[in-house]
Amino acid sequence: MSDRKEFRDLAPPERAHEAIASLDLDPDPETVPLDDAQGRVLAERLDAALDVPGFDRASMDGYAVRARDTFGADEADPVVLDLVGAVHAGEKPDAAVGEGEAVEISTGAVMPDGADAVVMVERTDEVADDGPGVAVRTALAPGDNVMLAGADVAAGERALGPGTRLTAREIGLLSALGVDEVPVRGRPRVGIISTGDELVRPGGDLDSAAGEIYDVNSYTVAAAVEEAGGVPELYPHAGDDYEEMERILLEAAGECDLVLSSGSTSASAVDVIYRVVEEGGELLLHGVAVKPGKPMLVGRLNESAYVGLPGYPVSALTIFRTFVAPAVREAAGLPEPRTATVAAEMAVEERYGEGRTRLMPTGLVEDATGTTLAYPVDKGSGATTSLVEADGVVEVPADTAYLAEGESVDVQLFSPDVRPPTVFGVGEDDPALSRLLDRLDRPRYLAVGSRQGLRRLRDGVPDFAVVTGERTEDVDATELASYRREWGLVVPSGNPEGVDGLADLVDRDLRFVNRGTDSGLRTTLGNALADLADDRDVSRHDLVESIAGFELAAKAHESPARKVAAGEADAGLGLRATAEKLGLGFVSLGEEEVRVLGNDARLEKAGVRALREALDSALVGVLDGLTGVRQ
Incomplete structure (x- = not known):
């Protein structure tokens, strides 16, 4: 009799989500330089340590004046002020504004002592009757065309809160505050291991006559991990030898927050990975009632989380995006992409009756009116080309006998950047x-x-x-x-x-x-x-x-x-x-x-x-x- 490990009772998809949610993927916070902070998530609140701006400054080119000196000025009856100096951005003023005086000023320059308003240059004329002067043709109120110190951000004010994803605008604010290092949530390190004696890394010598194939999953899953906010770490692929598989898995578990393997999860005699998990940690789940992806493992290895993905590339990517990617995003503090799901209509009828949830690879095409249509892309789990021919998946409940032509479906995109092709041919x-x-x-x-x-x-x-x-x-x-x-x-x-x-x-x-x-x-x-x-x-x-x-x-x-x-x-x-x-x-x-x-x-x-x-x-x-x- 062969030594064959049968699947345990297949768990419903909800149980798989619960099992993965019970794993601890959260990495420790870290501090990164500001120029490496793009896209990261703040780990703690940041308060302003200084006023921004740190001085009263002109918000336009013109003349710094005392507002009360311009009272009653208009186009017909301007007020003439003595010009006593000039100040430009980045300079310390060397003149003060007294009664009846003005100082020429550039946008962003420090307001000189005594001035409380700026008259825009377009409302003035230079005069030189009894020395340099300026005719002001409008009345001002204190604070006109002046940004006061702390008007943008005041010292002690809450600048950014924890959980904020740092984009260009937040990077700009932190720069203005003089922050050069940022406390951010760590990104989960994810160890990736493909199993099977037949695998060869791309670039290596391939012996097709011996049944060798290039390792697709390592790079596919690594790219998906990075998209979800994790840091992928590729490990040497493990053959079907128990001791070698155990060594590599435990090495990855000691260095990563999550270990992902692909292959060696089904119920055959050579698929021994479940034994490595049982003996080196805890196996929480073996087998999920979904298609594709029934041979899925969830457990713990030492202190690390572990998920075993199916070996076929389409199945591996589908199971990762459906069950694992949300947990990686949550650990990294990233939200679910808002545009990751699109509404579509079935382009053709699709029958199904296997009694388990189906994650149907789906392509998108638009009709002449711009309506998005969905069609099945099912060349078998082992067809690598389905990775690029499918745009996402439609989750078909276990009790669904068929999807009718024209029926509304939600397509969970493989990437929020996915768009239907401009033209689709066969x-x-x-x-x-x-x-x-x-x-x-x-x-x-x-x-x-x-x-x-x-x-x-x-x-x-x-x-x-x-x-x-x-x-x-x-x-x-x-x-x-x-x-x-x-x-x-x-x-x-x-x-x-x-x-x-x-x-x-x-x-x-x-x-x-x-x-x-x-x-x-x-x-x-x-x-x-x-x-x-x-x-x-x-x-x-x-x-x-x-x-x-x-x-x-x-x-x-x-x-x-x-x-x-x-x-x-x-x-x-x-x-x-x-x-x-x-x-x-x-x-x-x-x-x-x-x-x-x-x-x-x-x-x-x-x-x-x-x-x-x-x-x-x-x-x-x-x-x-x-x-x-x-x-």
């Missing part, structure tokens, strides 16, 4: 399209293939679809542009096997790599095989069965070619442009038309209009730079 993976999209502002394009692109266009979710090799009569769409691309077999440089056409794939023992079933290019290949079958008076199925690797499907338009370049195949389905780019040989099998189809309901959307303008003005230039592509 469909065929194509090098010309990739270049064209570079000319647009914030587009989003999902290369799901022509078949999926048409299906989604029928559902009304995207703004446009790019298709080839597929019929489109039942789609409410307008063709925005079209062009042709040369397709065929990509072979090694020099074509060492002497491949001449499809017949070679059928009749010879050659290793072939195809595109996925949703690819329009694969449909084009299927049509060509059907023609060959008719010529030979056999079934298309018989031909397909004789091609070694026909069902070996690769995702992107370059993927089969890269298999060929790596020596893993003798031929791959692809484009001349791809073969040219990778320095490979090419056997042409013809051309296919690529069409850009606009959603009829979105043709007046600003992003679609920008797409149409780019297609009209830039398409020719884009195609000129690619071999085997033409209008």
Whole structure:
């Protein structure tokens, strides 16, 4: 019998929030230099130690006078005062103002003794009858155009209170008070550990044949920790060895307020991290009734808080943002971002019936009227691309059977800076399209293939679809542009096997790599095989069965070619442009038309209009730079 640790009773999401709230993540306060205080949160009240300003000063250019000397002055009957000096900002006055006298003064300058008002220069004229003087054409009251000492902040006054987040304006006030060091709330130090023997840090040598993958979670979670106000500390990734995992976890627990691990939390024989927590601290929770993210741990390691995240990147990020980020923000003294949730309407119906809360990865798109629509982005928890294709999550209660099209939902954004794309497209993976999209502002394009692109266009979710090799009569769409691309077999440089056409794939023992079933290019290949079958008076199925690797499907338009370049195949389905780019040989099998189809309901959307303008003005230039592509 295998040594398998089964999940305990799955806790409801509320219990997970309570367990994390019971952990102590609060770091000690610290003192930082003022120039490092931006964005930090005050740990205690700061009182002004001096008046701001510390002197009576002029609030505009003009003349410092005694207000009573200007009584009755107006445009018709000005009062003439003797000019006895001048004072500028940053200078100590060397003259006093007596009866019938004035001193020229600059904005911000110290008021000279005897003066209690400033007449703006625009209401005066210089005179020189019996020596320098100034004619004042308005009457003043004491205090006019003067900022008294302490008028901004008075010594002893409460300047800023604890919990204040320091932005540019607070930094300015502290500067005026002469504060050079600020007591702030500490930011929780968060140790981040990814587990699994298969992980390699980005930049390291990757052996894909041995099942190695790059470590996504360490950097993804670290960025999310920093966004939440924490200080991420990356530790070496732990393999599946118990003693090594225990060593790294306990080291992090001794140095950090919170330890986050990802992976090794599910109920398999190699997932032993729960035992490390049980033996080195206290396991509060093992398993939460949410999707994604069921394998979640909460506990304590020595004096530190501990949370175990799932291993899949989308699940790890979703669980962190939903359960852990609020606790990190609270420990750092930061509020929940006000713009972290947006209201939207479901773009399509989504059915669900698994009996546990679902945190549904969701993308956003706007229709022609500016209404925000939400659509599911669910390629499986292991799909890293969902990290950038989804804008947030919609929490679907456990007892919800489905979300109806048009139903109102709240989307919890992955970041308050998230905005819907200006234009959203789906469909065929194509090098010309990739270049064209570079000319647009914030587009989003999902290369799901022509078949999926048409299906989604029928559902009304995207703004446009790019298709080839597929019929489109039942789609409410307008063709925005079209062009042709040369397709065929990509072979090694020099074509060492002497491949001449499809017949070679059928009749010879050659290793072939195809595109996925949703690819329009694969449909084009299927049509060509059907023609060959008719010529030979056999079934298309018989031909397909004789091609070694026909069902070996690769995702992107370059993927089969890269298999060929790596020596893993003798031929791959692809484009001349791809073969040219990778320095490979090419056997042409013809051309296919690529069409850009606009959603009829979105043709007046600003992003679609920008797409149409780019297609009209830039398409020719884009195609000129690619071999085997033409209008």
